Amino acid sequence: MELIFDGVEEALRLIFSGDGYVYEVLFTSLYVSGVATLIALAIGFGLASLIALRLAPGKTLAVSAFNVGMALPPVTVGLIVSILLWRSGPLGELNLLYTRTAIIIAQAVIATPVVTALSIAAIQSVNPRLRLQIAALGASRWQSGVMLFREARVSLLAASMAGFGAAISEVGATMVVGGNIKGSTRTLTSATVLEVQKGNFDTGIAFSMILLVVIFFVVGGITFVQQRRPAS
Amino acid sequence: MSLLSLRDVSVAHGGREVLRVDALDVNGGEVLAVLGPNGAGKSTLVQVLALLQKPASGEVRFAGEPVRGNTLAYRRRVAVVFQEPLLLDASVKSNVGAGLAFRGVAGDERRRRVHEWLDRFGVAHLAKRSGRMLSGGEAQRVSLARAFVLEPEVLFLDEPFSALDAPTRHALIDDLSAMLSDTAIATVFVTHDRAEALRLGDRIAVLMGGRVRQVGTPAEVFGSPVDEEVAQFVGAETIVAGRVQSVDEGVAVVNVAGHAVEGGGEAMAVGDEVLVCLRPEDVVLGAVHEGVIPTSARNHLPARVTRIVPSGPFLRVEVDAGFPLVALITKQSREDLGIEPGADVIATFKASAVHLIRKRGG
Numbered sequence: 001m002e003l004i005f006d007g008v009e010e011a012l013r014l015i016f017s018g019d020g021y022v023y024e025v026l027f028t029s030l031y032v033s034g035v036a037t038l039i040a041l042a043i044g045f046g047l048a049s050l051i052a053l054r055l056a057p058g059k060t061l062a063v064s065a066f067n068v069g070m071a072l073p074p075v076t077v078g079l080i081v082s083i084l085l086w087r088s089g090p091l092g093e094l095n096l097l098y099t100r101t102a103i104i105i106a107q108a109v110i111a112t113p114v115v116t117a118l119s120i121a122a123i124q125s126v127n128p129r130l131r132l133q134i135a136a137l138g139a140s141r142w143q144s145g146v147m148l149f150r151e152a153r154v155s156l157l158a159a160s161m162a163g164f165g166a167a168i169s170e171v172g173a174t175m176v177v178g179g180n181i182k183g184s185t186r187t188l189t190s191a192t193v194l195e196v197q198k199g200n201f202d203t204g205i206a207f208s209m210i211l212l213v214v215i216f217f218v219v220g221g222i223t224f225v226q227q228r229r230p231a232s
Numbered sequence: 233m234s235l236l237s238l239r240d241v242s243v244a245h246g247g248r249e250v251l252r253v254d255a256l257d258v259n260g261g262e263v264l265a266v267l268g269p270n271g272a273g274k275s276t277l278v279q280v281l282a283l284l285q286k287p288a289s290g291e292v293r294f295a296g297e298p299v300r301g302n303t304l305a306y307r308r309r310v311a312v313v314f315q316e317p318l319l320l321d322a323s324v325k326s327n328v329g330a331g332l333a334f335r336g337v338a339g340d341e342r343r344r345r346v347h348e349w350l351d352r353f354g355v356a357h358l359a360k361r362s363g364r365m366l367s368g369g370e371a372q373r374v375s376l377a378r379a380f381v382l383e384p385e386v387l388f389l390d391e392p393f394s395a396l397d398a399p400t401r402h403a404l405i406d407d408l409s410a411m412l413s414d415t416a417i418a419t420v421f422v423t424h425d426r427a428e429a430l431r432l433g434d435r436i437a438v439l440m441g442g443r444v445r446q447v448g449t450p451a452e453v454f455g456s457p458v459d460e461e462v463a464q465f466v467g468a469e470t471i472v473a474g475r476v477q478s479v480d481e482g483v484a485v486v487n488v489a490g491h492a493v494e495g496g497g498e499a500m501a502v503g504d505e506v507l508v509c510l511r512p513e514d515v516v517l518g519a520v521h522e523g524v525i526p527t528s529a530r531n532h533l534p535a536r537v538t539r540i541v542p543s544g545p546f547l548r549v550e551v552d553a554g555f556p557l558v559a560l561i562t563k564q565s566r567e568d569l570g571i572e573p574g575a576d577v578i579a580t581f582k583a584s585a586v587h588l589i590r591k592r593g594g
Binding site: 127129130132133134135136137138139140143147150151 | 279282284304307308311312314316318320321322330331334335378382
């Protein structure tokens with residue numbers, strides 16, 4: 001118990017002492033996971049509308065594939081991305097291994113199936129007759145899509161939160177492709193792992209606490225938007 | 233030339249043809265009631281007419297031109313109201329404004345029109361309410377306002393009242409009837425309810441088993457059904473148009489083609505345009521030489537037999553009493569009274585057997 005209190009105290013000290021190291025780690029986490037989530041949303045929403053609305057044969061197969069993708073082990077993803085980015089790998093010339101971009105790629109790969117699978121379910125849960133009514137109101141294809149996303153917004157925002165959660169809480173792939181380099185690719189999760197390995201449990205708890213607070217504010221913010229009454 | 237027409241349209245679901253229409257026309261300003269039992273293909277017909285569903289073959293013509301390729305421009309000239317109100321998860325005014333927003337009508341113009349139609353359907357006080365928090369009747373009013381606000385050239389109503397309770401349905405039919413008269417929008421009104429079809433339809437198309445079996449005025453369809461099956465479904469009534477001449481203690485005297493017919497008309501007013509409905513089993517035919525037998529029946533009309541058609545154990549006798557009238561008699565009665573085409577008879581029926589339906593706008 002004392003360890004946890006020490007951790008909380010250390011967290012508060014780290015945050016309020018203006019320690020540059022902590023803010024840098026915090027910024028790295030928010031930056032890579034934020035960008036990875038945006039990429040996952042762009043790809044996931046697009047794929048989900050395509051699969052839910054357009055794909056006729058192969059739909060079940062595609063949905064199953066993304067459902068399986070939700071359970072992709074992060075370490076495996078990290079390993080595959082590493083192999084691709086390795087100097088002698090197919091994308092080696094880009095020199096991306098051990099950079100923030102590498103972490104973004106790995107986290108996006110992890111978050112995309114989560115966003116896609118949950119978004120397909122969200123779009124499919126909208127009454128198909130409502131889609132007919134929207135078309136009957138004279139909506140273009142683009143306008144129909146926007147209306148459909150509005151109708152499914154509560155579930156789509158849940159999908160976004162799940163995607164962000166998968167990205168920011170991930171550590172296996174981040175360490176494999178990022179290398180946990182101080183001042184560059186160290187995130188809140190990889191910093192926590194490092195501190196625990198060094199035996200600095202209070203600092204480890206402090207990083208975890210900061211991570212929880214970050215998740216609380218981001219997810220809380222999205223939940224606030226999600227639960228608002230429909231705009232008039 | 234008709235405003236909207238179908239030619240050689242065929243629709244199949246899962247290899248089975250569910251709709252086959254060689255020709256169907258909707259004229260400008262008219263209400264075409266499509267009457268048919270459940271599973272007749274009525275909703276499919278509406279969806280094909282509104283081009284929400286592409287027929288396997290055939291074409292939809294609007295103002296004489298086939299509608300091909302991109303249907304968006306056409307969809308923006310028509311409006312559809314479904315059986316379920318299908319409101320968006322947004323406020324009532326956003327729902328009613330949605331179609332206008334799609335058409336790029338913005339700002340004050342949109343607000344003005346939305347408010348006008350919410351007001352006309354008596355739901356202006358619900359404008360800020362969520363569309364998902366309404367009663368069935370309120371939601372269907374909003375759905376109707378959402379269609380009328382678009383000022384469509386053709387309006388499709390797919391059983392819009394069937395999910396509502398009777399009082400709500402009657403109130404809404406009254407309002408819709410007035411709205412259709414005011415706007416004179418060409419309308420396709422789909423229903424399985426004969427009374428609704430009679431109330432709103434200028435013409436009636438009977439749809440059974442995916443085929444249009446008969447199209448005509450209410451009098452034609454109900455008075456002379458094309459075949460036994462249609463006759464069974466529509467109930468084979470005499471239906472003729474008339475105008476209320478006087479109303480005395482709940483009994484209305486209606487002028488039908490120059491003849492006075494008495495019927496129950498509590499809610500009627502002098503001058504109302506009405507449909508006089510009479511079931512064949514309520515009409516008694518008598519030989520002319522017997523004269524008028526004193527009974528409690530109020531209506532006695534001299535008539536001439538025009539056609540005799542077997543109908544199960546009975547005979548359907550169509551007579552001309554200045555207007556077409558149908559009676560159901562036994563074969564024995566026919567022999568006893570010598571009823572043959574061309575014979576003169578007296579048609580007798582009680583005022584209480586006469587059902588009066590006020591026509592829209594009347």
